[in-house]
Amino acid sequence: MRILIYSYNYYPEPIGIAPLMTELAEGLVKRGHQVRVVTAMPNYPERRIYDGYKKKLYLTEYKNGVQIQRSYVWIRPQPNLLDRVLLDASFVITSFLPALRGWRPDVILATSPSLPVCIPTALLGWLQNCPVVLNLQDILPEAAIHVGLIKNQLLVKAFTALEKFAYHTATKISVIADGFVENLIDKDVKANKIVQIPNWVDVNFIRPLPKENNSFRSEHQLNDKFLVLYSGNIALTQGLETVVKAASTLQHIPDIKFVIVGEAKGLQRLQQECQNCGADNVLLLPFQPREQLPEMLAAADVGLVVQKKNVISFNMPSKIQVLLASGKALIASVPDNGTAARAIRQSGGGVVVPPEDPHALAKAILDLYQHPQKVKTLGYNSRQFAVEQYSFDQALNHYESLFYTMIADSPAIESAVVSKQEVKIS
Numbered sequence: 001m002r003i004l005i006y007s008y009n010y011y012p013e014p015i016g017i018a019p020l021m022t023e024l025a026e027g028l029v030k031r032g033h034q035v036r037v038v039t040a041m042p043n044y045p046e047r048r049i050y051d052g053y054k055k056k057l058y059l060t061e062y063k064n065g066v067q068i069q070r071s072y073v074w075i076r077p078q079p080n081l082l083d084r085v086l087l088d089a090s091f092v093i094t095s096f097l098p099a100l101r102g103w104r105p106d107v108i109l110a111t112s113p114s115l116p117v118c119i120p121t122a123l124l125g126w127l128q129n130c131p132v133v134l135n136l137q138d139i140l141p142e143a144a145i146h147v148g149l150i151k152n153q154l155l156v157k158a159f160t161a162l163e164k165f166a167y168h169t170a171t172k173i174s175v176i177a178d179g180f181v182e183n184l185i186d187k188d189v190k191a192n193k194i195v196q197i198p199n200w201v202d203v204n205f206i207r208p209l210p211k212e213n214n215s216f217r218s219e220h221q222l223n224d225k226f227l228v229l230y231s232g233n234i235a236l237t238q239g240l241e242t243v244v245k246a247a248s249t250l251q252h253i254p255d256i257k258f259v260i261v262g263e264a265k266g267l268q269r270l271q272q273e274c275q276n277c278g279a280d281n282v283l284l285l286p287f288q289p290r291e292q293l294p295e296m297l298a299a300a301d302v303g304l305v306v307q308k309k310n311v312i313s314f315n316m317p318s319k320i321q322v323l324l325a326s327g328k329a330l331i332a333s334v335p336d337n338g339t340a341a342r343a344i345r346q347s348g349g350g351v352v353v354p355p356e357d358p359h360a361l362a363k364a365i366l367d368l369y370q371h372p373q374k375v376k377t378l379g380y381n382s383r384q385f386a387v388e389q390y391s392f393d394q395a396l397n398h399y400e401s402l403f404y405t406m407i408a409d410s411p412a413i414e415s416a417v418v419s420k421q422e423v424k425i426s
Helices: 017-030 081-101 115-127 142-146 153-169 178-186 215-219 241-248 264-277 290-299 319-325 339-347 358-370 372-389 392-409 411-425
Strands: 002-006 034-040 058-063 066-071 107-112 132-136 172-175 194-196 226-231 256-262 282-286 302-306 329-333 350-353
Touching (some): 002 017, 002 081, 002 115, 017 034, 017 066, 017 392, 034 081, 058 081, 066 081, 081 115, 107 115, 107 392, 115 153, 132 153, 132 392, 172 178, 172 392, 178 194, 178 339, 215 290, 226 290, 241 256, 241 264, 241 282, 241 302, 241 358, 256 264, 256 358, 264 282, 290 319, 302 319, 319 329, 319 339, 319 372, 329 339, 329 358, 329 372, 339 350, 339 372, 350 358, 350 372, 358 372
Parallel strands (some): 002 034, 002 107, 107 132, 226 256, 226 302, 256 282, 302 329, 329 350
Antiparallel strands (some): 058 066
């Protein structure tokens, strides 16, 4: 099978969609498929083009058998709404040429965000007569409108029309949680067009490791501490100030230490919040190299998932699967009726507290600190659930099966079969 993955984010970007699409592409190659990825010059989460990729319009790389076709994008470190529109537009325009120049795919997988990627993938699917899977990691523009990122009514109408176009032109839509299914059906998307495939985690790479002789703990003088860890994006939807405020209320317990790992810009903002709250029990660190991720996760006693009140209910952070696979107890400061809260309750590996409530978060942390056996039980449940529900091999099987089914149903395949039969008859 020849598979084209059209994804704005890819390796070496450390968080979000990039690691997922990298694992999927490389996993498909290991199963004998040809895979090429059309993507942008790496820039996330710093929103700066990485060294080695600057001042390039196009660049083709190969990594672990995957052909990676990169193109220039308009990016600004602190983007306003116009910058975000120009970013999406630049990727739509610059990425189409390399996508068209490569070999003809049997199937295209497009990831959203970014939603405008549906334009080149729909055109490519039409020109090359191949099916397109739209993989929804978030539902736009609804999520952006909900958090106040898009307020202009003209843009709201434009993006809403684009959303309808994306759903209409996709052959299938893969979603990561049941909340997405409900949302799409409410928008008159046919149920048989939707396939639910949860995001995954490599349970062989991310796995429980001992806290003893842990290099991350030793390097940062965290031995014998009860470590509460947040690692990931620090943006509008997270509200990490809640964590800092919770930490400030627990300063009287010197054994409890908070570690927040993220991008430099977000850390600068949190550093100011720590000073305002007097939270000197918070350690702020930049993203760690991916190969050190299992060791960092193993250092923690508790992993945090944090969202603001206004985050739309179907948002499902990929860090949940990672924390579960590492065998950690989770505390989720998230909307009670959301997909994230539901997933954590189903796992039996964590507790849910109201979002943007520092006292509730501090109380939950203190409870786990005082009950180490509960921490162990939650961690055991986390690992078991991740292995059963979120293993990478399961997700790979689902995508491979979906692609084969779509190719078998493709008009291009049917035409080829008819042509072969005509040749035999003549």
